Amino acid sequence: MKILLVGEGAREHAIADALTRSTYNPRIFAVMKLKNPGIARICENTGGNVKLGDSTDPVFVASLAEQLSVDFVFIGPEEPQFRGVADEVEERGIPCIGAKRGPSEIEMSKAFMRRLMWKYKIPGRLRFMAFKDIDEAIAYIEEYAESIALKPARQAGGKGVKVIADLQAYLKKEKEEVKKKHVRSIVEEHMRPYTDIEDRILIEQKVEGPEYTLQCFTDGRVVKPLPLVQDNKNAYEMDIGPETGGMGSISGPGEVLPFISEEEYKESVEIVSQTVRAIEKEVGEAYKGVIAGQMMLTALWGPTIIEFYSRFGDPEAVNVLPLLETDLVEVSEAIISQSLNKVKLEFRDSATVVKCVAPRGYPNRRDLAKGHPIVIEEDKITKEGGRVFYGSIDLSNGEMVTGGSRAVEIFAEAETIPAASKIAEKCVSFVFLKDGWKLFHRSDIGTESLLNERVEIAELIREIYRYRREKELIGKQIDWLPGKGRIEYEF
Numbered sequence: 001m002k003i004l005l006v007g008e009g010a011r012e013h014a015i016a017d018a019l020t021r022s023t024y025n026p027r028i029f030a031v032m033k034l035k036n037p038g039i040a041r042i043c044e045n046t047g048g049n050v051k052l053g054d055s056t057d058p059v060f061v062a063s064l065a066e067q068l069s070v071d072f073v074f075i076g077p078e079e080p081q082f083r084g085v086a087d088e089v090e091e092r093g094i095p096c097i098g099a100k101r102g103p104s105e106i107e108m109s110k111a112f113m114r115r116l117m118w119k120y121k122i123p124g125r126l127r128f129m130a131f132k133d134i135d136e137a138i139a140y141i142e143e144y145a146e147s148i149a150l151k152p153a154r155q156a157g158g159k160g161v162k163v164i165a166d167l168q169a170y171l172k173k174e175k176e177e178v179k180k181k182h183v184r185s186i187v188e189e190h191m192r193p194y195t196d197i198e199d200r201i202l203i204e205q206k207v208e209g210p211e212y213t214l215q216c217f218t219d220g221r222v223v224k225p226l227p228l229v230q231d232n233k234n235a236y237e238m239d240i241g242p243e244t245g246g247m248g249s250i251s252g253p254g255e256v257l258p259f260i261s262e263e264e265y266k267e268s269v270e271i272v273s274q275t276v277r278a279i280e281k282e283v284g285e286a287y288k289g290v291i292a293g294q295m296m297l298t299a300l301w302g303p304t305i306i307e308f309y310s311r312f313g314d315p316e317a318v319n320v321l322p323l324l325e326t327d328l329v330e331v332s333e334a335i336i337s338q339s340l341n342k343v344k345l346e347f348r349d350s351a352t353v354v355k356c357v358a359p360r361g362y363p364n365r366r367d368l369a370k371g372h373p374i375v376i377e378e379d380k381i382t383k384e385g386g387r388v389f390y391g392s393i394d395l396s397n398g399e400m401v402t403g404g405s406r407a408v409e410i411f412a413e414a415e416t417i418p419a420a421s422k423i424a425e426k427c428v429s430f431v432f433l434k435d436g437w438k439l440f441h442r443s444d445i446g447t448e449s450l451l452n453e454r455v456e457i458a459e460l461i462r463e464i465y466r467y468r469r470e471k472e473l474i475g476k477q478i479d480w481l482p483g484k485g486r487i488e489y490e491f
């Protein structure tokens, strides 16, 4: 059996690693922009190889799949999906795990996602406005002064999101200026490279609460959830600093997190299932691959959708794929033949922590974070009980150098999250840059104190949304306008 894997990060390394545990002993081939040392080693060990090139180019990837006569293609990242790689591969008669162009819109266009949730009345939706130009968005901001989240309307590599709390009347003007400035930067900077959707700016109501990711396999008919994971987006300890792709993540033990209940987990799965059905109705094509709800426990709904991913999260995939006991090739084949209902997903019942290690400069000055020779003492990490998943590292010229993003993701597994965090923390010290440039990571991820904070916040939120449910206030907004009295909106 031969498989072509698309993508070059730690997430794809975790996918390749899970595929190698298959009883089918597949040969793994990979197509990527940088030569990821972890994936390259797996390819070599399984009798496959790596092809460097533009992994978002549908014709390039599909031609390679054809030349290699692979049994199927597995796409890791979102951009190849947005560009139609799965469509081109399937047109040539080769099955593909990864959303086609139409279904992948659930991640690519945040406006599509919100409109879909409203049209099909899917729980966990937020009020939003989408704008095609700056002036319209600014006019709206001038009229409507509230706490909002401003986002690029397209998935823009996780960048450009700004959440603005606008609570004090005396700061209204200043807050308005910040909002307007950010709208301009969304259009002129973050959305500039993208011409594939018309909407430019998304404005959503601001919500608060602990976030979590629910990753699922789907064949379009059923949704099979993986254990929940929580990623930590801010660059620095105590959730401060710029937003990154994720600095590290926690899971388990079992399918829920310490701050998400079994009932909230089931409701989250129901939201993703309803969305998969709605996508097929809307775009006329079954969703085959991986879908993830990036969710938040809010006082408004309980489980609420912040975004969808048409793929595994990174680092979230690295928490759970190493625990997968079901054969990933069998899961993939069941997705292809739409018989996923026959597959029982099984995971080792451990707690996990993933810590991402990135060169200084990431995420805002990737030029500074790039090109540093890196040393990873994998044997010492293994001795401490950790595992290395290679991220943004390039081995093309025979030496490992940083690619500018998260270089390494350290995985640790234990009975509890804090115990796994301690293992991961020890392992991080075995990664360094030869030229003395500094690396950073978040030492607080998975610690008892951060975990307790999340549990306390979730408990507060839970009290409010349960009260709102009891009073049948979910899906309703109630305002009081002078002269008009009580105004109730249904949504």
Ligand code: GLY
Residues within 6 Å of the ligand: 158, 231, 245, 246, 309, 312, 313, 314, 315, 316
């Ligand atoms: N961890 C966030 C993402 O995968 O986009």
